Amino acid sequence: MSVTIKKIAELSGVSRGTVDRVLNNRGNVHPETAERVRKVAQQLGYSPNLAGKALAVRKKSPLFGVILPSEGNAFFDDVIAGIRNAEAELRDFGVRVEIRTMRGFDPTRQLKLIEEFEDRISMLLLVPINDVRIAEKIGSLKEKGIPTIALNTDIENSSRLCYVGSDYKKSGEIACGIMALLTGGRANFGIATGSFRMLGHSQRIAGFHSVMKARYPGLKMLDIIETNDDDIQAYEETCRMLRNHPDMDAIFIVAGGVYGVCRAVIRSGYEERMTIVSFDDIPTTVEMVERGIIKATICQQPVAQGYLAVRKAFDYYISGAEPETDRFILGNEIKIRESLVDIDK
Amino acid sequence: MSVTIKKIAELSGVSRGTVDRVLNNRGNVHPETAERVRKVAQQLGYSPNLAGKALAVRKKSPLFGVILPSEGNAFFDDVIAGIRNAEAELRDFGVRVEIRTMRGFDPTRQLKLIEEFEDRISMLLLVPINDVRIAEKIGSLKEKGIPTIALNTDIENSSRLCYVGSDYKKSGEIACGIMALLTGGRANFGIATGSFRMLGHSQRIAGFHSVMKARYPGLKMLDIIETNDDDIQAYEETCRMLRNHPDMDAIFIVAGGVYGVCRAVIRSGYEERMTIVSFDDIPTTVEMVERGIIKATICQQPVAQGYLAVRKAFDYYISGAEPETDRFILGNEIKIRESLVDIDK
């Protein structure tokens, strides 16, 4: 059947142990022998059997550490669900997953959480803050043999193994496209952004703008407000924006503060004529889609993100082989009322 | 750590062999002993270790048979890609997958393909024709210990293990919702259906209608034509429909014939004012979305369908446990130009 260590041993005239030492770079093998073994393995197209490896590796029961932001955040609850799914699938392989959550976006805090994990874990799954100190930490972890996978958001200039998440720029492009479709290509819109310190949010806005410039001259941006994921602030800022721009007929909500923005629109009596496009499908957003005030929302498949990140971590842990790509992109799904709410409700 | 056969053996005072006989219903065990063992296993929450099982089961190298319709169909090429992904993941567990494709929707032909598989396979993955003879065949396969998984389309009144695919009714509902959003809730539309003999197509139309009735009184259906997945027929029928209904401003394409319908619309000079909603994202459809004539298309995640079906087959083969649910539903994704085409193109 398929090629095993035993077969390689026979064909290269050495014992299983020697082949094992060569293939796992454990040294203590004569260079010539090693070369011969490597050659045979190469020619036969050897790849280690997952089941066998898992069984042997089981007793070590590797620990994967996960650090997520925003405790109690509905979006990341879905990510956690995906992580738990993957954990259940991998339990038989001895894998354990430990999750830590943090509030806010403070690099020092994140650094401290990483250090608490540092000498217990075999892999780190991180929703990284885009800060140079975090990037450096990822580098030093790599030196110690602990690879990091960036989850949900990427980090610049780091040696993370790969990124698992959505393409934020593309999500902004799609948002622009759907807004154009919904308004017949003519709208005076405002943007409610999350925090500028989040890489993804800026990328969304960039994507929106580039498509707008290239294809939809009838879309005109009137204002941009920062909501900082805070509903009260979002409400007040939106009220102010609507007062300043009575001709506004569309809003692009980049991240948090959905509830605040929508409430402001309703209170101002603009519910009917306003076209709102937002992101994700946390309960608050679904409620607003159901009510019809949000026309479309673009979702990132959080469950799949969590699942895939753990799977990719496992793949690397088991095989030691670099992933095929350093970016695993999950699709941006457009959802409307009929996608989210059952008809008989 | 986790609970193994050995541990159960110790706790119930018998040997590993006996526990194995009980858990795999292989007989030759005293009823009282069996009962005791079962109880201990139950209490400890035993579930067999996948890696161990796979290693043992490997030499038998189970064969999964797959039967798909429509040779050379772009949609099913994606399903096949998903199947191949899963196969690669499971190769180390000894799993092999063999795929057969057929043309058309002839039950006799499908029956014959199944019979060619019958005494070689451990599992059947089938895109079933909704016919009583197929349902009966699924029943007799089950008797012989070969479970069937319905893929992409379900089959009524059969004993298939489970269904993996999309919710067609829901996809019709979403199609109606997006059409209403794109037309401001007012449109005179026509339907181009695939084949009425396909269960999924009827369900899509039913979903469309039920949402229309419940929510969008401004949508008015003028005509319905059958395209039978044939572009030439679709072209001619569409031309006829457009002649008969000069006030038509939207078309709902349920299945095949996309190219024919779109060509007819272009030739008739209605490209500008027409709102077309279709399904799937095969190359022809993508081309029309790029051109802007199709505004939105609702996709079934064919790759995920193929992947998941094989995984579910494996899960059942390994564990013998009934799946958690008998319907594994993959989401219907709305895609627009920006989802499908890169901005810099």
Added chain:
DNA sequence: TCATATATGGTGCACGAGCACAAGCTTGAT
């Protein structure tokens, strides 16, 4: 009473990889 059939339970090996330990070999120093 003994031989034989039947019911029941135990033991050992296989699967593939990892790893600890032992064994063989060469080299150099005394």
Added chain:
DNA sequence: ATCAAGCTTGTGCTCGTGCACCATATATGA
């Protein structure tokens, strides 16, 4: 010549499950 040290390689056990084969114990018949 003898022994130690180091380099290189082989062997045997582990992980959890499945299954063939063997070992008891009890029952049945002559």
